[in-house]
Amino acid sequence: MAGGGAGGGGRTQSAAFAPVRLWLLLPSWAVIAIFMGLPLLIMLVYSFLTKEFRGGVIWEFSLAAYDRFVFDRGLFGDDPPVLNTTYLTIFARSLIQALVATALCLLIGFPAAFYIATRPPEQRTLWLLLITVPYWVNLLIRTVSMKFLIRENGPLNEFLMGIGLISEPLPLVNTDIAVQLGLFYSYLPFMVLPIYAAVERYDFSLSEAAADLYADRWTILREVTLPAVRPGVIAGCILVFIPSLGAFLAPDLLGGARTFMIGSLIEEQFKGAAGDWPFGAAAATILMTIVLIALLLHARAEARREV
Amino acid sequence: MNVLKLGAAALILSAGAAGAQEKLSVYHWFEYIPQELVDKFTAETGIEVTIDTYDSNEALLANLKAGKLGSYDVAVPGDYMVSIMLGEGMLDEIQPGELKNIGNIEPQWADVAFDPGRKHSIPYQWGSTSFMVNRDAFKGDIRTTDIIFNPPAELSGKINVLDTAGETLTFASLHLGIPQCATDRAQLKALDDLVQGAKAHWASFNSDGAKDVLVSGDVAAGMIWNGFGQKARLEGANVEYAYPKEGYIVWMDNVVLLKDAPNRAAAIKFMDFLLEPENAAAVTNFARYTAGVKGVEPFLDEELKTSPEQNPPADAPAGTFVQVCDEATQKVYDQIWTRLKQ
Amino acid sequence: MARRNDVRRYPGFLGITLFCLVVLYAPLVVVAVYSFNASPSITLWGGFSFRWYEEVFFGLEAEKFKRAAWNSVTIALMAGGAATVIATAAALGMVRAGRFRGKGASFALLSLPIMAPEIVTAVATLIFFSLIGLTLGYGSILLAHIVFCIPFAYLPIAARLEGIEGAFDEAAQDLYATRWEAFRFILLPLLAPGIVSGFLLAFIISLDDFIITNFVKGAGVETLPTAIFGAVKQGIKPDIMALSTLMLGISIVLVTISYFVGKAGSTRR
Numbered sequence: 033m034a035g036g037g038a039g040g041g042g043r044t045q046s047a048a049f050a051p052v053r054l055w056l057l058l059p060s061w062a063v064i065a066i067f068m069g070l071p072l073l074i075m076l077v078y079s080f081l082t083k084e085f086r087g088g089v090i091w092e093f094s095l096a097a098y099d100r101f102v103f104d105r106g107l108f109g110d111d112p113p114v115l116n117t118t119y120l121t122i123f124a125r126s127l128i129q130a131l132v133a134t135a136l137c138l139l140i141g142f143p144a145a146f147y148i149a150t151r152p153p154e155q156r157t158l159w160l161l162l163i164t165v166p167y168w169v170n171l172l173i174r175t176v177s178m179k180f181l182i183r184e185n186g187p188l189n190e191f192l193m194g195i196g197l198i199s200e201p202l203p204l205v206n207t208d209i210a211v212q213l214g215l216f217y218s219y220l221p222f223m224v225l226p227i228y229a230a231v232e233r234y235d236f237s238l239s240e241a242a243a244d245l246y247a248d249r250w251t252i253l254r255e256v257t258l259p260a261v262r263p264g265v266i267a268g269c270i271l272v273f274i275p276s277l278g279a280f281l282a283p284d285l286l287g288g289a290r291t292f293m294i295g296s297l298i299e300e301q302f303k304g305a306a307g308d309w310p311f312g313a314a315a316a317t318i319l320m321t322i323v324l325i326a327l328l329l330h331a332r333a334e335a336r337r338e339v
Numbered sequence: 340m341n342v343l344k345l346g347a348a349a350l351i352l353s354a355g356a357a358g359a360q361e362k363l364s365v366y367h368w369f370e371y372i373p374q375e376l377v378d379k380f381t382a383e384t385g386i387e388v389t390i391d392t393y394d395s396n397e398a399l400l401a402n403l404k405a406g407k408l409g410s411y412d413v414a415v416p417g418d419y420m421v422s423i424m425l426g427e428g429m430l431d432e433i434q435p436g437e438l439k440n441i442g443n444i445e446p447q448w449a450d451v452a453f454d455p456g457r458k459h460s461i462p463y464q465w466g467s468t469s470f471m472v473n474r475d476a477f478k479g480d481i482r483t484t485d486i487i488f489n490p491p492a493e494l495s496g497k498i499n500v501l502d503t504a505g506e507t508l509t510f511a512s513l514h515l516g517i518p519q520c521a522t523d524r525a526q527l528k529a530l531d532d533l534v535q536g537a538k539a540h541w542a543s544f545n546s547d548g549a550k551d552v553l554v555s556g557d558v559a560a561g562m563i564w565n566g567f568g569q570k571a572r573l574e575g576a577n578v579e580y581a582y583p584k585e586g587y588i589v590w591m592d593n594v595v596l597l598k599d600a601p602n603r604a605a606a607i608k609f610m611d612f613l614l615e616p617e618n619a620a621a622v623t624n625f626a627r628y629t630a631g632v633k634g635v636e637p638f639l640d641e642e643l644k645t646s647p648e649q650n651p652p653a654d655a656p657a658g659t660f661v662q663v664c665d666e667a668t669q670k671v672y673d674q675i676w677t678r679l680k681q
Numbered sequence: 682m683a684r685r686n687d688v689r690r691y692p693g694f695l696g697i698t699l700f701c702l703v704v705l706y707a708p709l710v711v712v713a714v715y716s717f718n719a720s721p722s723i724t725l726w727g728g729f730s731f732r733w734y735e736e737v738f739f740g741l742e743a744e745k746f747k748r749a750a751w752n753s754v755t756i757a758l759m760a761g762g763a764a765t766v767i768a769t770a771a772a773l774g775m776v777r778a779g780r781f782r783g784k785g786a787s788f789a790l791l792s793l794p795i796m797a798p799e800i801v802t803a804v805a806t807l808i809f810f811s812l813i814g815l816t817l818g819y820g821s822i823l824l825a826h827i828v829f830c831i832p833f834a835y836l837p838i839a840a841r842l843e844g845i846e847g848a849f850d851e852a853a854q855d856l857y858a859t860r861w862e863a864f865r866f867i868l869l870p871l872l873a874p875g876i877v878s879g880f881l882l883a884f885i886i887s888l889d890d891f892i893i894t895n896f897v898k899g900a901g902v903e904t905l906p907t908a909i910f911g912a913v914k915q916g917i918k919p920d921i922m923a924l925s926t927l928m929l930g931i932s933i934v935l936v937t938i939s940y941f942v943g944k945a946g947s948t949r950r
Contacts, residue, residue: 047779048847048863056774059767060791060831067828068793071805074812085666086423087397088404107531107674108524118681144701147694156874159698160881161936166705167885168932169712169925170906176551177708183557187711205557206543217704221885224701225878226837232874233844239688252688263843267836271795271882278798288543289502292680299800303398308673309804316801323796324789331785364900369910374741389901394910402896405804406811410900574721 072320079313087307097314119297119315123322126294129208129283130276133215134223137272140216141223142265148224149231160228163221175214175285179205182213182286206288214282222271230264231257266330274323294319363605365390366399366407366414368592371464373625380612386605394547395503396420403429409599412606415463418591419505419663422453430459431596437607440614448591448631452660461610462631464622465591466565467651467658468506471578476559481581484514486560488537495540499552499561502544504676506588508534509661510562513586520664520672531675538679553578564590566627569648580648582655589658591631709929716922733923746924749908753888756823756904761884764830765838768879769872771831772839773864777847794829802829803896810897817899825897826887833886834879841875842868 049056079097082090104116148159166174182188182204189201204210234257242252258265280295289296294315301312361384369392377388393399396417403414408429416424424430438461448462472481477493485491488511490498500507511534512519517526542558545551549563550571563571568580581587594613600606612618619630620638629649636644643649664672716734720727737746771791775784794802806825815821845868858866869876891906898907905928909921 047777049773049778049860050781052860053774053778053781056770056778057787060771060835061787063767063828064790064793064831067806067809067824068797068802069790071802071809072793072797074808075801075805085669086427087401107527107678108671109674118677121681140697140701143691143694143697146691147698150689157877158936160878162702163705164881164885165929165932165936166709167889168928169709170891170909171889172891172906172910173712173921173925174708177711180555180711181707183555185556213704217708220701220705221882222833225882226840229837229841229875229878230844233841233871236688243688249688249691253691257688261844264837264840267840270792271833271836274792274795284502284545285548288545290538290541290544290680292677295798295800298798302800302804303395303401307397307401312801316798319798320796327789327792327796328785331788335785366900378741391898391900392907392910401804402807405807405896407807407817410817 075313076317079310079317081310083308083310085307087302087309089309094310097308097310100308100311101314101318122292122297123294123319125291126277129211129215129293130273130279133212133219133276134269134273136212136216137220137223138265138269141220141268142227145224145227145264145268146231149228149234156228156232160225163224166217167221171218171281172285174217175281178214178217179210179286182210205286206290208287210286211283214286215276215279218279218282219272219275222275223268226267226271227261227264230261230267234261270327277319277323361386361602361605363388363413363602363609364411365609366402366411366597367392368415369394371415371592371622371626373621376618376621376625379618380609383612384605384608386602386608388609400424400427403597408597410601411597412600412602413594413609414597415592415594418451418453418593419661421460421593421595422663424595425454425459429598431598431600431603432458433596433607433610438611438614440611443614443616443632443634445631445633451591453663454593460593460595461614463592463594463613464566464626464628465589465631466628466649467582468501468510468562468564468588468590469581469583470560470562471553471568471571471580473553473556473559474577474579481579482583483581484510484583484585486581486583487562488514488533490540490560494560496542497559498541499543499545499549499558500541501549501562502546504672505661507544507562508672508676509588509659511537513583513588513659516585519659519662520668522668527671527675531678534675534679544680550574564628565648569627569646572648582651584656586656587658589660591660712922713926713929716919716926718919721919733919734927736920737923737927740920742920745903745908746905749903749905750924750928752819752822752903753905756819756826757884757887760823760826760830760887761834761880763827764834764883765876765880767827768831768834768838768883769876771835772842773868776839776842777868791835792832795832799890799892803893806893807896817897818902819899821897821899822894822902822904825893826890829890829893830883830887834883837878837882838872838875841872841878845871 078089080093080095082092082094083096084090100116101119102116103113104118105111105113144163148156148163151159180186184201184203184205188204189198192198193201204213238256238260239252242256243249247255278295278298280293280299283289283293284296292300298312298315298319301308301315363386365388367390372390377390380386381388391411393402396419399414399416400420400423403411403424404427421430441457441461444457444462448457448465450456454460470487472486472494476497477486477491479491486494487498487500508530509519511530512521515526515529515533517523517530521527521530543552545561549561550567552558553561553563553568553571554574554576556576563580565580568578572578572580594610596603596606596610613622614632616630616632616634617638619632620635623630623635623643624638624640627643627649717729717731718727719730719732737743775787775791797805802825810817810821815824889906890904891910894904895907895910898904905924909924
C-alpha cells in the first residue's frame with residue numbers, strides 16, 4: 033500500500049522475513065499502541081463525556097459534543113435544531129486547502145526528487161541535505177520571515193516592480209495564495225524524500241527499453257516511470273496531505289486567521305477561552321476517522337491491485 | 340518494553356542531576372521578566388530559579404488542568420484567570436504576616452474583585468487594551484471605538500483585531516454600551532450583528548503579531564495592549580494609542596501562589612522580592628506596563644513617566660476589567676465568536 | 682548537452698529544483714541578513730553589527746539558549762535514530778514478510794501518529810503521562826518524539842523497500858545466508874537511501890516540534906523551539922535571528938563535512 037502498507041505495490045513479493053515478522057513489527061506496535069494509542073483512546077472517551085466549564089471533563093456520559101457538531105440550535109441554543117453547516121464548512125475548507133497543497137507539492141516536488149535521484153551518487157546526499165538544511169531554522173521563524181518577504185512593501189513586490197513585471201504591489205499577505213505558499217514550504221521535503229527514495233531505486237533500463245520503441249520522454253515518464261515509483265509518490269502525498277489538514281501556523285500567520293481551519297478550531301477548544309475539551313476531542317475523532325477510512329480504502333484498493 | 344526502561348532511565352538521570360540547593364519553579368508569560376532580575380533574586384537569596392513559559396492565560400489553565408499542577412510554585416495569571424483558578428481550587432492561600440512587603444501594594448489594588456482580600460495573589464503589572472492608528476493613514480479623531488467597528492473609509496480593510504474572544508468581544512460590548520456577560524437577547528443579537536458586520540473591515544485576527552502588523556504597515560489600525568503598542572511606536576511606526584471615549588479594557592497580571600507548590604517558602608520569598616519597588620520598577624522598565632506597587636517612580640525610566648500609552652488623558656473614562664461570565668452566558672459568547680470565524 | 686532521448690533528463694527539472702531551493706532559502710536570507718542589523722527591528726535597517734551574536738554568546742540568556750540548542754539536537758538525533766531503527770524493522774515486517782491478516786490495521790497503527798492533530802496528541806500525551814506517573818523532563822520529551830517520528834521514518838523506508846526486488850533477499854537465503862546476513866549485506870546497502878531519507882525526515886520533524894514538546898516538557902527543560910517561541914510570536918528579535926543563523930551555519934558545516942567524507946569514501950571504493 034501506500035509506502036508499504038497492505039502489501040507493497042512492488043514487483044515481486046518476498047516473504048523472506050515472514051518467520052520473524054512478529055518480532056520486527058512488535059517494537060513499533062508496542063511503542064505506538066502504548067504511547068499514542070492509549071492517549072488517543074483517552075481522547076475518544078473524552079469526546080463522549082460532559083464538558084467541564086473552562087476546560088477539562090466531567091465523568092458523565094454525553095453526546096453533547098457530537099450534537100454540537102451536527103446540529104445548529106441558533107445563537108441562544110433553543111431554536112429548533114437544523115443541520116449545522118459551520119463545522120462542515122470548516123472541514124471542507126481545510127480539506128480543499130490540504131488537497132491543493134498536496135497537488136502543489138507533488139507537481140513541484142516530483143521533478144525535484146527525480147532530478148536529485150538522477151544526479152551522480154556522491155551528489156545525491158548533498159542535494160537531499162540542501163533540501164532539509166532550512167529545517168534547522170524553526171518553522172515559526174521561517175513563516176514570519178516569509179511573511180516579511182511577501183508583504184506589500186516587501187522585497188518580493190519591490191523586485192517584481194523593479195523588473196517591470198507588475199506596476200502595483202501584489203496583495204499577497206492574508207490571502208489563500210500566501211497560505212498555500214506557507215504549506216508548500218512547510219511540507220515540501222515530506223514529498224521530495226520518499227519520492228527520491230523510490231526513484232533512486234528505479235531501474236532506468238525500463239525507460240531505455242521504452243525509448244528504443246520510440247516512445248517520447250514524457251510518455252515514458254507517465255507510462256513507465258511513474259507507475260514504478262508509485263509507492264514513493266503515495267507515501268509523499270500522505271505525508272503532505274495529513275499534516276496540511278491539521279496545520280494552523282501557516283493559515284494563521286500568512287492567511288490572517290480570519291477563518292478557522294480544522295487545526296485552529298481544535299486548538300481553540302483546548303487552549304482557547306471556549307475550553308470545550310469534549311468538543312475538541314470529538315472534532316479530532318471525526319477528523320481522524322475520515323483520514324483512517326481514506327487510508328483503509330486505499331489499502332484495500334492497493335491490495336486488490338496486487339492480485 | 341525497552342523504550343519504557345530507556346525513558347525511565349533518562350528520567351531518573353535528569354532528576355538525579357539536581358543538587359540540594361533551594362529551588363523555585365516559576366510558570367510565567369513569555370518575555371515578561373528581565374533575566375537580570377531573576378539573577379538578582381538568585382544572588383540575594385541563593386535560590387535557584389527555573390522559569391517555564393506559556394503564551395496565554397488559557398494555555399496556562401489547560402496545562403495545569405492536564406496535570407502540571409504540583410510542579411510549579413508560582414504563576415502569573417491575568418485578573419479574570421485568577422478568579423477562574425481560584426474557583427478551580429488551584430491556588431494556595433497566603434497566610435497573614437507571611438509577606439513582609441504586602442504593605443507596598445498600591446491601595447487601589449490591595450483588595451480586588453478577582454481575589455477578594457488578596458489572599459492568593461499579589462499584583463505584577465497592569466495595563467490597558469485598546470487600539471493604535473497609523474497617523475499617516477488617518478488624521479481624524481481616533482478617540483472612538485468607531486475606528487474598529489465602524490471605521491472611516493481610509494482604514495476599512497486595514498484593521499487588525501486581537502485573536503482572543505474575551506478582549507475583542509468585550510471591546511465590542513463597550514462600543515455598543517452594553518454590559519459584559521449580557522443575558523438580554525436583543526443586546527446579544529446586536530453584538531452578534533455588530534461583529535459580523537465589522538468583520539468586512541478587518542484584515543486579520545492577530546494577537547502575538549499585533550505589534551508587527553502595525554510596524555510593518557500591513558494594517559493601518561489595530562487593537563493592541565498599551566505596553567506592546569509603545570514598542571511599536573518606539574520601533575519607528577507613526578502610530579498613536581487611543582483611549583476611546585466609549586471606554587477601554589484594563590487588565591492586571593498577578594503573581595499567585597499555586598496549590599501543592601513544591602517550594603512554598605521560596606515562593607513567598609519571591610513574592611516579597613517582587614513587591615520591592617525597585618524590582619517592580621525593573622519589570623515595568625522591561626515590559627512597559629505599570630507596576631501595582633507603591634514607590635516605584637524613582638526607579639522608572641524617564642520616558643515611561645510621560646509616555647502617551649501609559650498615561651491616559653485627564654478626560655479619558657476609567658477602564659473596564661473583562662468579567663468572568665457564568666457557563667450559560669459564556670456559551671452564547673463562544674457561539675458568537677465561532678460564528679464570527681466560521 | 683543532454684541527448685534528446687536521455688530518459689534521465691527532462692527539460693525544466695533542474696529549473697524546478699532550483700525554484701524549490703529559492704523558496705526554501707529566501708526566508709533564511711532574510712533571517713541571516715537581519716541578524717547583522719544594528720537596530721532591534723526587522724523592518725528597519727540600522728547598519729551592520731555583530732551585537733546580536735554577542736548577545737547570543739555572552740548575553741544573559743546565553744546559557745539558556747546553549748542548553749536548549751543542545752537538548753534540541755540531542756533529542757532530534759536520538760529520537761530520529763530510535764524511530765528509524767523501529768521503522769526499519771517495521772518496514773521489513775510489513776513489506777518483506779508475506780501477506781498476513783491485519784496488515785491494513787497494522788498500517789493504520791503505524792500511521793496513527795501523523796493522523797492525530799498535534800494539539801490533540803499533545804494534550805492526550807500529557808494526560809496519559811501524568812496518569813501513569815511519568816515525571817516530565819528530558820525523558821518524556823524524548824519518548825513523545827520517538828513516537829511521532831516513527832511514521833515519518835517508516836513511509837520513505839517502506840516505499841524504498843517496495844522497489845527492491847524480493848528476489849535479492851530470497852536468493853541470499855537460498856545461498857544459506859542467515860536472515861540477518863541477508864539483511865545486513867544485501868538489503869541494508871540497497872535500502873540505505875530510504876533509511877537516510879527516513880532519518881532526515883524524522884530528525885527535522887523532531888527538531889522543529891513545538892506544540893507537543895511544550896506540553897510534555899518538565900519545568901526548566903527547554904528545546905530551542907520552546908525557548909524562542911514566545912519571543913518569535915511577538916515579532917522576531919534580532920538575537921533569535923542570530924541564533925537561527927548560527928544553527929543554519931552549523932548544519933551547513935555538517936553537510937559540507939558529510940559531503941567530503943562521502944566523496945572520499947566513494948573515490949576510495
